[in-house]
């Protein structure tokens with residue numbers, strides 16, 4: 001058994017990823033790797049964790065109550081939610097941007113997790 005040093009591109013999290021074995025080819029890969037570098041099979045364990053908050057709910061809240069930052073409260077972003085009330089959703093522009101971000105899936109909750117689809 002030869003031990004080869006595999007350098008895994010780290011996304012700068014600073015965490016030392018634990019190694020797992022690819023379920024398809026058995027190649028050792030980092031548990032945080034999105035896919036196996038050898039066979040390209042997606043790494044189920046690294047399937048990005050998602051927020052418990054619903055994207056649909058956030059989108060609806062943002063659409064109807066975005067000016068009051070309700071979707072930001074919903075997703076745990078209290079601070080910017082209050083800021084959004086004070087600025088009336090950045091005069092509607094900020095809330096509109098948020099709505100687009102939610103719909104395209106770029107919106108993250110307080111923990112930085114993408115919303116659940």
Ligand SMILES: [Zn+2]
Pocket residue numbers: 022023024025026027036037038039040041
């Ligand atoms: Zn593989």
